[in-house]
Amino acid sequence: MATPTTDRRTVAVPLQPTTVGPVETVVDKRPATPQRQLPAWVHSKAAIVRRTARTVGHHPTVVWIGWSARGWWHIARIEHDKMVGDYPQMIRTARAQVKAARGDMGKEAGAEAVVQRRTQQLRDRRRRYLITRGAVAAPVAGAASYGAFEGGLWVTVLYAMAAVTVGVWKGRPRGVDPGKVEVLQQDGDPFPIADARNRTEAAECVRRALASEGIQVKEVEANRRYEWGWEVTVRLAKGKPADIVTKAADLETPLDLPENGLLPQPVRESRGRVILRLVQSDPFANMPGAPERKPNSRRMRDKQILAHRMDGKTFEASLLGIHGIVVASSGGGKSVILRTMADALTACSDVLVGDLDPGGNGLDPLAEALGVRAIGDDNMGQIEAILDQALRIAKARPTLFAKLGMKANWEPSPERPAIVLFIDEYPQLSDRAKELAVKILQTGRKSRVQLILAAQEATKDAIGKAIADSIALKVVGPSRHQDIVQVFGTGAGGEGWRPDRLDPAEGNAVGDDLRDASQAYIRGCGSREPLKHKFLFLDEQDGMRRARERAAAGRPTVDAESLAAAGLDHFGATEADRLRSDLPKIVMMVRGAFAAADDPDFLPTSQVLDYLAQHAPEAWELDALAGAKQLSAELKRAVDWLSLDVAVSTVQVTGGTRGYRLDTIKQITGESLAQAA
Numbered sequence: 001m002a003t004p005t006t007d008r009r010t011v012a013v014p015l016q017p018t019t020v021g022p023v024e025t026v027v028d029k030r031p032a033t034p035q036r037q038l039p040a041w042v043h044s045k046a047a048i049v050r051r052t053a054r055t056v057g058h059h060p061t062v063v064w065i066g067w068s069a070r071g072w073w074h075i076a077r078i079e080h081d082k083m084v085g086d087y088p089q090m091i092r093t094a095r096a097q098v099k100a101a102r103g104d105m106g107k108e109a110g111a112e113a114v115v116q117r118r119t120q121q122l123r124d125r126r127r128r129y130l131i132t133r134g135a136v137a138a139p140v141a142g143a144a145s146y147g148a149f150e151g152g153l154w155v156t157v158l159y160a161m162a163a164v165t166v167g168v169w170k171g172r173p174r175g176v177d178p179g180k181v182e183v184l185q186q187d188g189d190p191f192p193i194a195d196a197r198n199r200t201e202a203a204e205c206v207r208r209a210l211a212s213e214g215i216q217v218k219e220v221e222a223n224r225r226y227e228w229g230w231e232v233t234v235r236l237a238k239g240k241p242a243d244i245v246t247k248a249a250d251l252e253t254p255l256d257l258p259e260n261g262l263l264p265q266p267v268r269e270s271r272g273r274v275i276l277r278l279v280q281s282d283p284f285a286n287m288p289g290a291p292e293r294k295p296n297s298r299r300m301r302d303k304q305i306l307a308h309r310m311d312g313k314t315f316e317a318s319l320l321g322i323h324g325i326v327v328a329s330s331g332g333g334k335s336v337i338l339r340t341m342a343d344a345l346t347a348c349s350d351v352l353v354g355d356l357d358p359g360g361n362g363l364d365p366l367a368e369a370l371g372v373r374a375i376g377d378d379n380m381g382q383i384e385a386i387l388d389q390a391l392r393i394a395k396a397r398p399t400l401f402a403k404l405g406m407k408a409n410w411e412p413s414p415e416r417p418a419i420v421l422f423i424d425e426y427p428q429l430s431d432r433a434k435e436l437a438v439k440i441l442q443t444g445r446k447s448r449v450q451l452i453l454a455a456q457e458a459t460k461d462a463i464g465k466a467i468a469d470s471i472a473l474k475v476v477g478p479s480r481h482q483d484i485v486q487v488f489g490t491g492a493g494g495e496g497w498r499p500d501r502l503d504p505a506e507g508n509a510v511g512d513d514l515r516d517a518s519q520a521y522i523r524g525c526g527s528r529e530p531l532k533h534k535f536l537f538l539d540e541q542d543g544m545r546r547a548r549e550r551a552a553a554g555r556p557t558v559d560a561e562s563l564a565a566a567g568l569d570h571f572g573a574t575e576a577d578r579l580r581s582d583l584p585k586i587v588m589m590v591r592g593a594f595a596a597a598d599d600p601d602f603l604p605t606s607q608v609l610d611y612l613a614q615h616a617p618e619a620w621e622l623d624a625l626a627g628a629k630q631l632s633a634e635l636k637r638a639v640d641w642l643s644l645d646v647a648v649s650t651v652q653v654t655g656g657t658r659g660y661r662l663d664t665i666k667q668i669t670g671e672s673l674a675q676a677a
Helices: 044-059 060-084 088-102 105-151 153-171 199-212 243-244 248-255 334-346 365-367 377-400 431-443 481-488 540-553 560-568 583-597 605-615 624-642 662-669 671-676
Strands: 178-183 217-223 229-236 262-266 273-279 302-307 316-317 322-329 351-357 371-375 419-421 449-455 473-476 521-523 531-537 602-603 658-661
Touching: 060 105, 060 658, 088 105, 105 153, 105 273, 199 217, 199 229, 199 248, 229 243, 229 560, 243 248, 243 262, 243 273, 243 316, 243 449, 248 262, 322 334, 322 481, 334 351, 334 365, 334 419, 334 449, 334 531, 351 365, 365 540, 371 377, 377 419, 377 431, 377 449, 377 560, 431 583, 473 481, 560 671, 583 605, 583 624, 583 662, 605 624, 605 658, 624 662, 658 662
Parallel strands: 322 449, 322 473, 351 371, 351 419, 419 449
Antiparallel strands: 178 217, 217 229, 229 273, 262 273, 302 316, 302 531, 473 521, 521 531, 602 658
């Protein structure tokens, strides 16, 4: 019996009252006809397409055609290799030498001659190959054509079957080297990577080594073999990439690698993948030296080769508008790195390069090409004077942009050059010099007043404030593990940035083992991958020759507009700028407090104490009254020790605030006498 239904989508309408009475209905007692069910493939065209493709794809005829095509491709590739030999690779190498020798007319001409000679040899080889192959192929092709003409269709079919058979025989999947192994079970002992003869064996070698250390992986693929070793990609089954990074030293034993020979790099785009570089020999063994750079042949915006990467690529960078920092322990090649960068900059016609080094001889081989220079701990006053002048120029130049027709940044030219100051041994700077340097880092980029800092270690108290976001180029050579965190950030070690695994040189004498000196990890100027780089080496004698040539060609000086806007009559230090080298620490720190506050005429005692507590908390974390008394007593002892007739008592200004005057501190440091001179 039919049952009335209500459609829920219909809006209910109030019923009108009706008269209740008997209702007649008709009941259909015939059996219901079942609804016809259509096959599934009718409803899904994709299903039949998939079945057809699967059936056709597995048919022997289709498989053999694919094998045959692959076989003839292999035959064509083998014949092509016989025709060209190693000449394409030799030509590419020669062209790379031309690029590296750019600027040296003699070397460049010699490399160009090699390219032309190799190209002609390749043409001759191709001609000989075509002649010899043609002499054999012509009679065979003629006989085959005659047979097909006389024999008709059946002979043609026979020829086609023979061609397919040869192709299948050459293209069948035997002896394939996929370079990849899928982990099905943990079996087999580890073996040295040196025993791997192909990509598959290299992948199996890495898989076994990882299994021996309890690292579970899904897949291991050997990507490429270099002259120095292997590059392998690992896909983890569980865990995180840091598991491999932390066990890198342990994995070197089953792989039989040299010390620090395993370099892991997690893939940022895929959390479960890690690239392993198995370094069996020195990747920089055949690296060329610094290319010849003629005087004033470059502009600061030009990219120049500074280093080579372990995978064969070059690190080319433009230092325009870039602050940089170099950290490397003693023997790590810090001087080589700075010298290479300074060599590139002194070849530019639109930059003035300065050398400030309180702890050594700085960029001594390039001294003649430098615009300003102050080295040695007894020249701290001159270093401060140069930094103070650079800061004034950095603050003044933006006011000249509109007047000189510049846009948002200073546009260097030979008449209005940029200024780049190299500061080696940054932690040895005085407190005032450090404060001036930090202010230049914060304000100098747009004015093209730049700093390249260098230190043997990146301790938080010594250099932490300077390497904030204002420094774009970070170079770390052989160093300590804590330096990685300070320079590259927390977690950088787990991402493969491991300069702490680089070894410094054992000495500077002839025959000493240089180990990993002048090798470094670079972040910035386009370098984002944790790969080892080695900076170009510039010999001291060659550096002195280049400096003489560049000085003779003329080096730029600071423009008059910048000097006038900054209230200066010259750029550079004089003999009168020297400070006493025996100033007590308390005097230097108080002078630094004034510099941090932009040298006001008066600085409250509370601000001086805050500065001291920040830079020497172990001695100055005192209450205000005790700190003020201790500060006054130490300054008086310093004046007595220096035998000066200077009153260092605090003064009171309007409002009752007590503090010190800048003139008083300058009398102690000797700056007042220098300014008077």
